[in-house]
Amino acid sequence: MKRPSGLAIITLLVLVFLFAPIIVVVLNAFNGNRTLDSWGGATGHWFSQAFHDPAVRSALWVSVRAALACTAISLAIAIPAALWARRAGPRARAVLDGTTYMRIVLPEVVAAAGLFLLFRRINFALGMPTIIAGHVVFTSAYATIILQARVATLTTTLEEAAADLGAGPWRRFRRVTLPLLRPAVIVAALLVFTFSMDDVVTSAFLSGDTVTLPVLIFGLMRFHVTPEVNAIAAGVTVLTLVTFSLSAALLGVRTGTSMVTGARASAAAT
Amino acid sequence: MSSGVLVRAGGARPARWLRRRRLFAGGLALPAFGWTAIFFIAPLVLLIAYSLGRIDIITFTVQWGWTTQSYSQVFQSLYLDAIARSLMLSVGATLACLIVGFPVAYYISLQRGRRQLILLVAIIVPFWTSFLVRTYAMTNILSYGWLGGGKLLDTPFAIGLGIFYSYLPLMILPLYVALERIDPSLRESAADLGAGAFSRLRRVIVPLAKPGIIAGCILVGVPSTGEYVIPSILGGGKVLMYGNVVADQFQSTGNYPFGAALSVTLMAALTIVVLVVRRAGGREVVA
């Protein structure tokens, strides 16, 4: 085995650095010691406590519903937009790319504050609809980028062949375009779902009396480390890993990874 | 730019059909632009409008008028502290992400096949993992006895570390993409012409990775300036950053014009920075 290069060592250290805290949280979720300053034996107590906490359950349910709605709407926005961008003129496309980029890069606080003012102005009650609306603003941007990256790899040749064989526009979309987009749609959906489930700032501003899970946890976290919070956090992490594994399984790890990386780069290159 | 896939044979109603197609094509963009206009642009416009208004302390109603009172408030010494700290922490964390992220991204770009894939997955998983959990994980770590037993919490350092930790994957990914694009024969050619490892890095790799560097710095630097969650958790509410001050105005104080002014100032400043940075780095085109 060759002596590992300096670069390899740095990379390894960074990976350890990235993963260690998460692993610590997961481990501590099982820590029997309440004060968490040492290991107190393994226990599932905190998990059951969190699971049976009615506040946690209702918050979780709120978040899941919001995330599902957000995913659906984001895809409904992003798919047509990505397809449109393919044939749009350069100036129109620049506008789309610009606004997409802005939605991702602008600090969330600013966008959330603005939305807050908007809803107040028109006297619209804060709650589920406003949460979803706020989430969609930035999640649809992520979805758009991922789908655009995928659309860029498609040629119109296949659709032309379908047209030549007699398929009308809707059928072409359903039978040729959509299946080709499937990998990107899956990655985008999972990413959007995760981001919506995880959102704090926009939810904090726009939820009113409704409580989403991240906002709940956030409130608890401000008082620093408690065992129950660890359990919830560990649960959320598992959820992430599940969605990631799901996308990897459905797509193949290579496709999914290249899509996320490529999407990141497209966002950055805009 | 072709506006359609087909030209139908039989020119019975080509004009109307084509117009319908064009309308349909435009309609595809409607959801995106519509949603953006209503839920993104309009709020920003509203922020600007509010920032120029005045708040009546007693009735908490906003009076419209054209005043820059809120803006002058922004530059009051009380909040200047938080602003300066936000900038410094953001810049510092961005630089740290760049210095640490570059070797990692470079290493990954040099790998092939499965190895590269595994490494990329290893970077993406933390990126995909809940932001909240990751920030919280930092508190866990900083609470450990041998890391100060919680003494490092509630300090600017903790916040900076938290930003660095959360945003690191966001720096690595665009860097990786830019480095990956560099033709390996350029490295070989540089070596062939006598350039050692460091020289190759300085004269060939880094200049060609410039777009990635800029992208990564913007993706990390800009959002982190307005960070709200990280200072709340790792700063314990005692160390304030820009984002906290803004959020406070809307959630507790109720001074909307001031909050709006803060938001607009932040937006303007960031926009200027982004434009300048991209103009400066954008002159070179990577082949």
Add this chain to the structure above:
Amino acid sequence: MIPTAPHSMLEANDPPATDVPPAVRLDEVSCAFGTTLAVDNLNLDLATGEFFSLIGASGCGKSTTLRMIAGLQRPTQGRIIIAGRDVTDLSAEKREVNTVFQHYALFPHLNVFENVAFGLRERRVRGRDLDRRVGEMLEVVGLSDRGHARIRELSGGQQQRVALGRSLILEPSVLLLDEPLGALDLKLRRQMQLVLKQVQSRVGITFLYVTHDQEEAFAMSDRVGVMGGGVLAQVGTPQDIYRRPDSAFVADFVGASNRLAATVTGGGPGAYGLTLAADGRRLSAPGTPGLAAGAAASLILRPEALRLGDRVGDVLAGALVDVSFLGSQTVYTVAVEGCGQLTVADSRPDAPMPSAGDQVDVAFDGKDAWVVAE
């Protein structure tokens, strides 16, 4: 199995020995990738100032060989000696060889001047000295007025010249060229071949040129090495290789050839006695040394050595399968009983054009043929 040229044969083809050590010596060099042996025990000497080409099909190991000399690939076995100095363990940046890459590998973020100056800057050459030397080299390659151009503004041929200039300016003892003309169209390629040959003789540096195009190699080189399967099949001047190939493999690679199966009955390299397998007739033809009586052999006949319709010399009867007028040549495909399909080429402008299916005679002289082991 591709027969390796025996060491004795290599030495016979080497330029006359002098006191000067060879510019490049490859000593039992092998390179394995996992279980694949890309280069298998290669021995080769390049003389100072010669233009040497390595030719072979894709995957034969010629590029790997070049990269090993450049220092971009470590041999798994063997030594590489440049100008008398063992450089096997030396990294690319420390070797005194330079490479012109297949796709030029010009730095996109630098202009023409800076690309050419790159190696000099690495050697700390600065200011006026640098300007002067780069200016001179730009003149040599004919790009004096394009110093400030960006690489992407240049045509393929111009880029190629920048790549050449960038390497030559460092005055390497050996210049390695890895199929540099591949991306150019035919006419430009011919032009560049001339340029390269002229530059080489003017500058006097040893050139090692790698290509799959046999004609190109023949046009420019003093000596040529044919590689196949990681092994050197033959080394010699272009005439040697074409007229006196060591094996059927080499014969096939450097030009179209007809192969007739035969058995050796006796004689020596100057004139072997043969029995043709097709119809048992007796022939005499020169060939590679070392063929004993009773050995299975192939009689190699170039298409231009065959004559259609002639009845003088050894004549084979056959049926015409195809006639193609290519402009500079007329090519006939004739099916001959026991010999398969033979290709005949006629360069005369008034060559006959019989129809397919006609019975035709194909004639040749034994002395125009060449015998190799089967």
